[in-house]
Amino acid sequence: MAITLKDVAERAGVSRSAVSRTFTEGASVSRKTRAKVEKAAAELGYSPNALASSLTTGRTKLIGLISNNFHNPLFLEVFDLFTRGLQDRGLRPLLVNLSAETDPKQSVRMLKQYSVDGAIVASSTLSPSFAEAFKDAGIPVVHSFGRFSTSPNVHVVGIDNVAAGRMAAETLIARGYRRVAFLGGPEQATSTQDRALGFFGALREHPEIDVSISYASAYSFDAGRVEMTRLLMTGPAEAYFCGDDVLSVGALSAVQEAGLSVPGDIGIIGLNDMDMARWQNINLTTIRQPVAEIIGASIELVVGTIETPNRHPETRLFPCRVIERGTLRALP
């Protein structure tokens, strides 16, 4: 059915090795045989079987891309950049949707069966041990959007969530808000924990400012809306740092629905700068994650680790910045 090396070899009147060599970068083949082989291959429409060759070379050029954030709009951009970035380097993303389960064993097993060259765990909610499971299985791995650690066991690329929390606090302080709050995502998400830490840390130096915290059940529109609706009934703060943009939009919607104005009555600052944040009918002031840089570094790091397996685990954090839009009152 499919055309193999042998077919091409026969047609070109050379050995199978000669054919293999014409298709291998930097192998020794004369001009003449290369020409013969290429002609025969073109005539037959031959293309080498990447999987068969992976058996001997030990490289599949397959990269496992594991995520559980299939509902966060930011991840459209993330998938776009990852797939493009990998393709540009001749790598193929094998997508794994984690959905509910958080046990790494199954994913590790599966990706081992497919002999992926490396894996990228793209998630801000999974614990570091998830990515570590890949490392333990001998699969080069990078945790993108993962938690910062001073002594990481695996490569981590992302933002400093503590610093981001601090940045949010400082932004609110600078605008003169006196009663502020953090509306986090799920309490067990590492990103929420760290952002809370930074937020409260910065405010500790401002005892005159009243600060409170609450958690939404998920990084989702509905969760943000529900939580903000609840907050509005119990006497809301003047400004909220929401743990995520989608959450922010949910909160925004609850505030507007209650007949209050943003930023007049209540200020909101999000985090991520998803594409929709700039839509004029949302116009969300937020803290931007440099997604492209994070993904570029992640790919670079996973490729580097494939080439140098015992490379020391690295943490690469990229700075965030505030994107001024319309949900926070202006600087005085």
Place this chain on the structure above:
Amino acid sequence: MAITLKDVAERAGVSRSAVSRTFTEGASVSRKTRAKVEKAAAELGYSPNALASSLTTGRTKLIGLISNNFHNPLFLEVFDLFTRGLQDRGLRPLLVNLSAETDPKQSVRMLKQYSVDGAIVASSTLSPSFAEAFKDAGIPVVHSFGRFSTSPNVHVVGIDNVAAGRMAAETLIARGYRRVAFLGGPEQATSTQDRALGFFGALREHPEIDVSISYASAYSFDAGRVEMTRLLMTGPAEAYFCGDDVLSVGALSAVQEAGLSVPGDIGIIGLNDMDMARWQNINLTTIRQPVAEIIGASIELVVGTIETPNRHPETRLFPCRVIERGTLRALP
């Protein structure tokens, strides 16, 4: 490095075939040897190499998932459902990001190299010939969100875009709009062409209604905004059928920015019902594509075609329905 059949065989004191058979559904192995093999495998942490076995079985359980819609929020849902649906059947999605290029040759080549069992082309903008290229290469393929055809060459699953256009027209007519327009996506997108066809078809029976058409340069927020801004300066219609939800939000934003009200001054109806359409600060009236059904059928069809290669090309269309929200005036 990695544990192979041979290692397990030696440890269990059996032949390699015996080990292979224990891991093959429905092969002949006695209780006793199976137990020995399983014990040895567990002790060594063995898991069979899926790629190596694919060499003889001819099945990789890899499915190419090809898309060029990495900026449409609807596709987050699409990716989520596809990856989950494939995983549930033990299949692995190999993601291909088409971005700019529309030449199928490269994708076909690449997916052939990886011996995918089948391919799913998920795009409403690619021409039918794209999916056909896969079929011609002997790869079972389904075109999801593709163009309807009475004599299809490949399986097509999606909605009847002509009917959707008609549905939009009828919805506007029923609400008493007298000057309506279609704000399409790129003129060459098959989905836009078909939706226009249905829209104008339905209005042909209503000569009293004034109808016009224009195209946005892409299915994007910015394109919708730009085009609507232009329209507002040249005397807009009373209501617009926008070829897509993101486009609708762009248009919506332009209208609001011009100080006009929706649906008071101008009505808008979109198509897709992306997740954000229900966000209260968008609250878009739209026509819902039954995404889950489309994807379920696509997977079923590609699996069916893998099992029965010469299956006749099928077209499966699912009905859309109008989702009433706040961007169209109420029924009289």
Place this chain on the structure above:
DNA sequence: CGACAATTTGCAACCGGTTGCAAAAAATTC
């Protein structure tokens, strides 16, 4: 033109599995 070095080529073994076939072992029958 011959000696020698550098390139190119084919052979054969291997990567990690699967599978048809015949022999061996176990189960069934009388």
Place this chain on the structure above:
DNA sequence: GAATTTTTTGCAACCGGTTGCAAATTGTCG
């Protein structure tokens, strides 16, 4: 317990490639 049938097992070839090695070819130089 022997004869027959059924099940289990191992051998060896194969899937589609790669690669070390030695032989064959080509090129260089005096």
